[in-house]
Each structure stands twice: as C-alpha cells, then as structure tokens.
Amino acid sequence: MAVRVQGHVVDVFLDGLRTLPAEDLTGRAMRIAAGAATFNLRCAAESLGYGTWFGLAPYPEEPDLLARIVVEPTGARNEELRALAVQIPHRHTDRQPSDDGPLAEDVRVALMHAAYAEGAELTRLGEPEIHTVLEMVLDTDLREIRDWHRRAERAHWVGGERTTEGIPSSALGPRSTSYPATVRDLAAQPLDRMRQETTFEAHPDVAVLSTVYDEPADQVTAGVALERVLLTATRMGVSASFLNQPLEFEDLRRKVQHLTQRPGHAHMIIRFGRSRPGPHTARLPVADFLPTKEQS
Numbered sequence: 001m002a003v004r005v006q007g008h009v010v011d012v013f014l015d016g017l018r019t020l021p022a023e024d025l026t027g028r029a030m031r032i033a034a035g036a037a038t039f040n041l042r043c044a045a046e047s048l049g050y051g052t053w054f055g056l057a058p059y060p061e062e063p064d065l066l067a068r069i070v071v072e073p074t075g076a077r078n079e080e081l082r083a084l085a086v087q088i089p090h091r092h093t094d095r096q097p098s099d100d101g102p103l104a105e106d107v108r109v110a111l112m113h114a115a116y117a118e119g120a121e122l123t124r125l126g127e128p129e130i131h132t133v134l135e136m137v138l139d140t141d142l143r144e145i146r147d148w149h150r151r152a153e154r155a156h157w158v159g160g161e162r163t164t165e166g167i168p169s170s171a172l173g174p175r176s177t178s179y180p181a182t183v184r185d186l187a188a189q190p191l192d193r194m195r196q197e198t199t200f201e202a203h204p205d206v207a208v209l210s211t212v213y214d215e216p217a218d219q220v221t222a223g224v225a226l227e228r229v230l231l232t233a234t235r236m237g238v239s240a241s242f243l244n245q246p247l248e249f250e251d252l253r254r255k256v257q258h259l260t261q262r263p264g265h266a267h268m269i270i271r272f273g274r275s276r277p278g279p280h281t282a283r284l285p286v287a288d289f290l291p292t293k294e295q296s
Contacts, residue, residue, distance in 0.1 A: 036223040122225075183271065
C-alpha cells in the first residue's frame, strides 16, 4: 500500500509495485492488507491523542484509493484503540506449534466481538470442518504443481535474509510431520524445504473471518476487522497464523464460507494458539509508504 498525507487527511492507496498477480489476481489480499494498516493508523493516532474517522473507497475518479482517514485532536479518548496500539509492535504471524486444546471461552468471545465491531464475522470451525479445509489445502497444492507463475512469485517474496519486506527464512517456522498441516508452509527455496520438522497440535483452533458482501470496500473492511482481531488476540496472549490457500481459488473460497453455515464471503482462515515470542517479518521504512515530491 501507499499513503498520502494532506493536512489532517490520510489517504491509503493500493501499491501497484507489490501486487501478486498469480496468487491475488483480483487484489483482494492487497485490499485486506491495506485495511489492516488503516486500523493500525487509527490506533496509533489515538495513542498520540488524536481521534479519527474514516470512509472507504474507491472513488470513481481515484480507483486505487481504498480508505480516507481524517485525524483530528480530541478530548474524548478511545481507550480500546489506545490499548491495542501498544500491541502493534508485538503482533506477528506465529508458525510454531501451539499447545493442544481450545481457547478459553472469554477469549473466543472477545475475538468475535473484535470482528463484529468492525463489520465482519468470525466463525469458529469444528473438527469436521477443519478436516474439510485440510482436504482443500491438498487440492490447492495439487493445482499449484504445474503453476510456475505462483512458484516464481512466491520465491520473489519468501526466503533468505530480508531486512525490509517479504518473509525471511527465519520466520517460516518448522515443517509439519503430518500432511496436510494446519500451518501454511510457504517455503519457496530448496534450503527452506529442508528445515526442521516437528509435530503440530492435533486439535487446532481455527476460525473463518467473513463479510456479508464482497465489493472492494468490503475487502478493506475485512482487513480492518482482521487487524482488530489480531491485536486483541496479541493482548490476550494468543497467537495467529493463516491457512488461506483455499481462499485463492473462488470455487474453494465459496466452500469455505459454506462450512461456516453463515451467509457471506470468506476472507481469512485463522489458526489461533498460545502466543510465544518469535521472529518478525521485515518491515518497510515509513518513508517508503509516502510518495516522493515528484509523485505527489
């Protein structure tokens, strides 16, 4: 994503240089990521004593504009967003095994409320539904065997030592001794496919994040809700990773939503577990999100 700041107005745009045409042809994942960043910006503003309100795009005259945020001084503090802002540096995708066993009921309720507060729904899957998702993971792997475009694209963003963007080898976690696994193996380099193997929990806690509609603005909404869920989880000592392979194929994505027994459109498949410290993925410098004088 890219950001444009004009006074008290912050605009969030799609960044065409970081699209994934093989795995994310429609840009849905990019819009989700931009929504997550939008929520982080709201939290950060609250931590600095500013209130925010925002509207979702696109506007016809600016098709790449996803969200417009107005930042203003306020005396009415949003304590919830201030508390979540503290968690932003600590939140990371945890691809390590977790303790076997379900999350506490109060944690589940808090995560569901976090999604609902931003216009989305978080639905926990039972063991039969999780087994069906794993069958879909196998299906996606079979579909990708001859898709060299996907493999090349993944190799561009995953593996090795990275200091600014992408996923370094150190953040991939161990490989699972069972297959298909409830943690996504993003390995794209030969050495990464040879990393240590271990056993993951037999009864993972898996949920689907969805929205009622599936327009571009709904996908941004999904990202906003996702980040609120993830920061809430981090605050409660819960980690998260993603099992989104089936969502990259529209027919399987519809099947995932059907598993929730709710109307709507699935955007994320999230595996929750017990949080442990771990390596973070690389972060771009803030300056890289802002346009240069020539671009503005």
